[in-house]
Amino acid sequence: MASPRSIGFGAEGAADPESVGAYRLESVLGSGGMGVVHLATSPSGMRLAVKVVHAQHAADPEFRARFRQEVSAARRVSGAFTASVVDADPDADRPWMATVHIPGPTLAERVKDSGPLTAAEVRRLGAGLAEALRDIHRAGVVHRDLKPSNVLLAADGPKVIDFGISRPYDSDLRTETGKLIGTPPFMAPEQFQRPREVGPAADVFAMGAVLVHAATGSGPFDSASPYVVAYQVVHNEPDLDGVPEDLAPVLRLCLAKDPGDRPTPDELMSALRSVAYGSEAHIPTQRFRNPVPPSNPVPPRTESDSPESPESPGSPAPSRRRTRWVVGALVLIGVAGGGVAAVRALPDGTGTVAAPEQPAAAQFRPWNVQLATKGDGNRTAFCSADAGGGALYCAAPGVTVARLDALSGKVLWSTAGGGGQLLSEDLAPVAAGGRVLVRAPGGGSLRAYDAGTGKPVWSADVSAYSGVHPAGATVLLATADGHVTALNSVTGKESWRKAVGGPRSQWVVPADGKGAAFVATPSADGRSTSVTALDPATGSVRWQARADGRLRPVAADGKAVFLLATDPSGFTTAVVRLDAATHTARRTALTAPLDQAQAGAAGDSVYLFGAGGALVAVDSVRGGEKWRLDTGVARASRPVASGGQVFLTGADGRLLAFDAGKGVLAGQTNPRMNNGRYTFTPALPAPLAAGGRVYAASPDGSVFGVDPGDVASW
DSSP: OOOOEEOOSSHHHHHSOSEETTEEEEEEEEEOSSEEEEEEEOTTOOEEEEEEEOHHHHTOHHHHHHHHHHHHHHHHHOSTTBOOEEEEETTSSSOEEEEEOOOSOBHHHHHHHHOSOOHHHHHHHHHHHHHHHHHHHHTTEEOSOOOGGGEEEETTEEEEOOOTTOEETTOSOOOOTTOOOSOGGGOOHHHHHOGGGOOHHHHHHHHHHHHHHHHHSSOTTOOSSHHHHHHHHHHSOOOOTTSOTTTHHHHHHHTOSSGGGSOOHHHHHHHHHHHOTTOTTTSOGGGGOOSSOEEOOOOOBOOTTOOOOOOOSSSOOOOHHHHHHHHHHHHHHHHHTOHHHHHHHSOOOSOOOOOOOOOSSSOOOOEEEEOOOOOSBOOOOEEEEOTTSSEEEEEETTEEEEEEETTTOOEEEEEEOOOSOOOOGGGSOEEETTEEEEEOTTSOEEEEEETTTOOEEEEEEOTTOSEEEEETTEEEEEOTTSEEEEEETTTOOEEEEEEOSOTTOEEEOOTTSOSOEEEEEEOTTSSEEEEEEEOTTTOOEEEEEEEESEEEEEEEOSSEEEEEEEOTTSOEEEEEEEETTTOOEEEEEEEEEETTOEEEEETTEEEEEETTTEEEEEETTTOSEEEEEEOOOSSBOOOEEETTEEEEEBTTSOEEEEETTTOOEEEEOOOOOOOSSBOOOSOOOOOEEETTEEEEEOTTSEEEEEOGGGGGGO
16 A cells, blocks of 8 residues: 655645544545545544545535435445444535544555465455445445455455445436446446446446456456457456466356346355355354244234235245355355355255244243245344233234244244335334234235234225324324324224324324324424324324424333434434423434434433444433444344343344443344345344343344343353
8 A cells, every 4th residue: 555645735735624524634545536535533543534525526516416425325334344434524615524544455556566366365355345245235335336446455354445436226316327437347237238227236246356356466357448348348258367266156157247147245155155265254154053943933824805825934945046056156165175064054945944842831932933934035024012022913025914922932823915025114013902903015004903813803094194103092194294093993993083293294102002192393494393292092182392403203201202303414413302291302412413313212311323333322311422332233223222231133133232331232143144135124123122021033034032131142
């Protein structure tokens, strides 16, 4: 890596500031088309890498939009395989972003200075990059410019940097007509042919090209002309001369012309485990073991009024593509001598393994049950617990609703139905008044089942309503324009209707379903928010209050409503506690804003998780942050606090527990990852804390229960 130079009065140095925000710029680490990266220090002495947009681009709305997207993407993927974002100001005169400084050369510098990597180094690099892409894609981000200069070779493995042209899967900021964005030798064919349709598979193609460069010093499609490179990428086979023999088949698949023929990062990790002799530090096999045997799943019975027949529970039959990959990986094992351990690491596609029956004694033991019966990829279930904590009610792909015994995990009854993945916690079944209420994916209907037998009782068309909010024995149906209809959860009959709230209103109901329901409505200019407390049974207004700022309700109990204050960019800047007795608001500012914040409350404490991994505890009465922790988890669920611990579920299916008083990790389960092609999980269900136990659902379709008092056994 080139030696850092001090900022002087040269052409480049004169245009650069001496500090940005609270950070002093010391030297230049590098420069690119968008900006200059400086080595900097924070007031506490932390070493940072600060990227400052070039002055000539700062006034360009397009560049500002790209930079704002880069900041958002970098925050979403901050974790073990990227440089975590510390601070940023995309609206400054010279937009900037500060990340943790990671010592080490880029892969491009390493190859230029010392030549190609050894075979063992290439294998370790491939293992690390596969794991990095898995986490990046799980955060919903496609990098689109993975190349040797964007891979840092840190002491603990490769780090992927520079998300300047990345985008979320669902981003509206697309490639401009007539422009190609990327670096031709490391671009996938679809980036030249269909740039608006680029997905995660393009990063896999780029990874293959990066590893070829690392192994040989040249790319698989090198040419002096970028036009020739583009033609070769689209039409020619890659040049793999010099690539280690046992790695070449994997890279050839990465460089397939058709995105659908390329492996996913999870498949790459399985294949690379068989050839990466020295990569145990990057891909420990135990991360893929499940120490809790799955319970025997109970076949769902078909609902009498449902035309769809149930599928047998368990793992879906392997697709033709997956079968090919398993065979390919076995061939690699034969070449590399990976042996039995590698075979065990691969998914067998034969369904769940039967486990011994649960003991008859009424004593809780950790359990795991495979619930989803459909889905090639994300099979996450969404669950809720009944008031006593004795049962869970879950919905999953292929299962409309199922009742699980909370003590043993046994499926007591199940109703088949539902096709694809569930996209929101709002679709979790809720028990109320002896009924289980289930909103169908797509929101068209609301069905009530008998909680004891699972038999359907009533259904209602709720397609005109944007929100369904169970509140004790009442179900509140809210429209987007501020009208509410209340149904009796036992009979399904209308109890009352009235106008309350308005456009952009958001609702929150206490977790126990008791007391008032609250609706928060921000003013048109976003300067204040009105909060109304409503009696769910009668519709009468108990009280109203107004608080400053654009506020979003996240939790409530008998004493207070907890809200998050957001800025115009959507970042959470403060926690607001609105006292239910005095109707006064107490605002606690965060020391640093959180992107895509999710929150939960326990007592007077509010716990927030932000994209990128920050977990923050706030004392809403005394004010101030109790602690702030960088969890290293790029994406996670809403935090749930109980019994002196804070729980999260990660995108890889882990359940994590943190000490609520100290803000340190107390324990975590092993990942439970989905085995299908589509690894991204759009919604992460929060854990359930009930009856002194904790329950969670994971992308592989399983629901499991653990003892929070014995995290060492997780």
